[in-house]
Amino acid sequence: MMGEQTREGGGIMMPGGDQEPGSYYVGVDVGTGSVRAALVDQRGILLAFADQPIKRWEPQFNHHEQSSEDIWAACCVVTKKVVQGIDVNQIRGLGFDATCSLVVLDKQFRPLPVNHEGDSRRNIIMWLDHRAITQVHRINETKHSVLQCVGGVMSVEMQAPKLLWLKENLRETCWDKAGHFFDLPDFLSWKATGVTARSLCSLVCKWTYSAEKGWDDSFWKMIGLEDFVADNYRKIGNQVLPPGASLGNGLTPEAAKDLGLPAGIAVAAPLIDAHAGGLGVIGADVRGHGLACEGQPVTSRLAIICGTSSCHMGISKDPIFVPGVWGPYFSAMIPGFWLNEGGQSVTGKLIDHMVQGHAAFPELKAKAAARCQSVYAYLNSHLDLIKKAQPVGFLTVDLHVWPDFHGNRSPLADLTLKGMVTGLKLSQDLDDLAILYLATVQAIAFGTRLIIEAMEAAGHSISTLFLCGGLSKNPLFVQMHADITGMPVVLSQEVESVLVGAAILGACASGDFTSVQEAMARMSKVGKVVFPRLEDKRYYDKKYQVFLKLVEHQKEYAAIMKGD
Numbered sequence: 070m071m072g073e074q075t076r077e078g079g080g081i082m083m084p085g086g087d088q089e090p091g092s093y094y095v096g097v098d099v100g101t102g103s104v105r106a107a108l109v110d111q112r113g114i115l116l117a118f119a120d121q122p123i124k125r126w127e128p129q130f131n132h133h134e135q136s137s138e139d140i141w142a143a144c145c146v147v148t149k150k151v152v153q154g155i156d157v158n159q160i161r162g163l164g165f166d167a168t169c170s171l172v173v174l175d176k177q178f179r180p181l182p183v184n185h186e187g188d189s190r191r192n193i194i195m196w197l198d199h200r201a202i203t204q205v206h207r208i209n210e211t212k213h214s215v216l217q218c219v220g221g222v223m224s225v226e227m228q229a230p231k232l233l234w235l236k237e238n239l240r241e242t243c244w245d246k247a248g249h250f251f252d253l254p255d256f257l258s259w260k261a262t263g264v265t266a267r268s269l270c271s272l273v274c275k276w277t278y279s280a281e282k283g284w285d286d287s288f289w290k291m292i293g294l295e296d297f298v299a300d301n302y303r304k305i306g307n308q309v310l311p312p313g314a315s316l317g318n319g320l321t322p323e324a325a326k327d328l329g330l331p332a333g334i335a336v337a338a339p340l341i342d343a344h345a346g347g348l349g350v351i352g353a354d355v356r357g358h359g360l361a362c363e364g365q366p367v368t369s370r371l372a373i374i375c376g377t378s379s380c381h382m383g384i385s386k387d388p389i390f391v392p393g394v395w396g397p398y399f400s401a402m403i404p405g406f407w408l409n410e411g412g413q414s415v416t417g418k419l420i421d422h423m424v425q426g427h428a429a430f431p432e433l434k435a436k437a438a439a440r441c442q443s444v445y446a447y448l449n450s451h452l453d454l455i456k457k458a459q460p461v462g463f464l465t466v467d468l469h470v471w472p473d474f475h476g477n478r479s480p481l482a483d484l485t486l487k488g489m490v491t492g493l494k495l496s497q498d499l500d501d502l503a504i505l506y507l508a509t510v511q512a513i514a515f516g517t518r519l520i521i522e523a524m525e526a527a528g529h530s531i532s533t534l535f536l537c538g539g540l541s542k543n544p545l546f547v548q549m550h551a552d553i554t555g556m557p558v559v560l561s562q563e564v565e566s567v568l569v570g571a572a573i574l575g576a577c578a579s580g581d582f583t584s585v586q587e588a589m590a591r592m593s594k595v596g597k598v599v600f601p602r603l604e605d606k607r608y609y610d611k612k613y614q615v616f617l618k619l620v621e622h623q624k625e626y627a628a629i630m631k632g633d
């Protein structure tokens with residue numbers, strides 16, 4: 070068996086001790102800010118990890134673009150790194166997950182520009198791009214029945230409004246030349262295998278496809294994208310596979326060379342990143358941790374994947390319609406289960422924004438660097454210093470934040486909402502920055518509470534949270550989620566659980582497990598459990614009341630300004 074894992078320089082973790090032959094899987098996770106890869110064994114243990122930043126462009130406000138060639142190149146770099154030094158013939162499967170961004174290629178699979186500048190490197194409209202606001206309003210005005218499966222209101226972050234924007238704004242340079250529109254996860258699996266089949270996850274969650282009924286011609290005709298119907302959906306996918314299914318003949322020789330893997334290994338139909346995180350955490354054996362969900366069905370667990378955004382993945386045996394929460398989507402994450410996906414469009418990005426934009430940030434950076442700490446570790450210890458005898462969360466008794474700086478995804482489904490801060494003072498010192506950071510983290514946790522309440526009001530019964538993603542590495546973020554929701558938070562043994570989810574896909578495609586459920590039970594494991602401080606409940610209930618008032622007041626302000 071593998072020896073103790075040790076972290077080496079450059080973010081790569083390699084096993085120490087002797088290595089016995091076994092079956093390994095490679096998971097590749099394309100987040101908003103970086104691409105990560107891991108070599109994972111059959112027990113779900115990460116044997117090697119590597120990451121690499123990816124390029125992003127913001128040519129104008131609300132326009133966010135990336136490059137599929139840059140992303141594929143980064144996938145190749147990190148994959149080559151994680152398989153260094155092992156016998157690659159022991160690798161049995163490869164799984165990809167990625168953000169739900171829109172990739173545009175021409176008929177010969179070459180990148181097409183999604184911008185007025187005609188820069189074809191920038192051929193991806195990112196998930197958080199809000200350029201298609203007028204298009205999404207028109208789509209929502211149709212009240213078409215497909216909208217019932219996205220919480221009643223389509224998000225500007227989904228693919229239909231973005232496609233309509235391309236048709237209306239870049240007709241000659243992009244729309245007429247386009248041969249293929251991919252969700253980013255499906256682009257990656259195509260690159261690896263040459264198979265253009267789409268994952269059920271992408272099409273159901275972001276493209277209005279129904280696992281039971283397929284495409285709805287009347288929707289595309291009604292919104293002005295009848296072109297897809299006429300073409301039998303060739304450009305957006307007319308062959309659909311469940312996540313984890315094996316694609317074609319596996320890895321092509323060309324992709325194998327790019328990635329440093331053997332040709333022909335199994336490649337799985339992929340998942341969107343949040344869904345891979347869900348797969349990586351939700352099925353763990355929880356016995357012996359004193360959790361309410363022990364002995365309860367898996368539907369009592371809510372997976373929250375917290376990176377640039379936070380995604381709240383709840384599953385059910387029967388469809389549940391939650392106003393303002395995406396879904397119900399059948400088999401889009403776990404086969405046989407319906408999925409509801411709540412979300413907050415910016416969480417990690419919001420915390421970074423608040424901290425980096427503060428006048429005391431240069432001082433914070435210097436002090437954290439002097440202690441070889443991240444700015445967040447420094448801020449957390451600074452809060453511990455200034456809290457004195459009281460619980461740290463009580464430092465924000467008169468400072469409150471509404472976190473929708475990029476609109477509200479769930480459960481209000483209102484992209485016009487803005488961020489709010491109340492309780493500002495004239496000071497700009499490090500204490501002030503630390504407390505603003507705390508209030509922002511709390512606001513994100515209150516947003517989660519609002520989402521959970523909406524899900525429970527519609528029929529979900531949730532007792533335990535399973536967190537993963539970059540923000541789950543922040544103990545303050547985790548504790549505030551426990552305290553503010555009143556629920557225990559489970560963290561996985563492997564911090565990089567999204568990559569475990571991607572590896573689970575590879576393992577399923579290899580045929581080493583008979584089902585996704587079996588692979589989840591074997592490969593995801595409980596690490597740490599963080600319980601809520603129930604003695605602080607009254608304080609957080611009061612802060613929650615203020616939280617709800619903030620949005621109520623924001624709507625009142627908007628109404629006043631609209632009036633005569």
Ligand SMILES: Nc1ncnc2c1ncn2[C@@H]1O[C@H](COP(=O)(O)OP(=O)(O)O)[C@@H](O)[C@H]1O
Nearest residue numbers: 100101102376377417418445538539540542543
């Ligand atoms: N160790 C850490 N402590 C605190 N915050 C962290 C840590 N690592 C990552 N983050 C935060 O998590 C967010 C990114 O999470 P990640 O899962 O890498 O994002 P994505 O998948 O969107 O690329 C960032 O906002 C970052 O500040």
Ligand SMILES: O=C(CO)[C@H](O)[C@H](O)COP(=O)(O)O
Nearest residue numbers: 100101168169343376377378
């Ligand atoms: O919509 C989503 C999932 O359905 C995610 O918000 C999107 O994919 C971005 O993920 P991340 O914050 O991990 O980069």
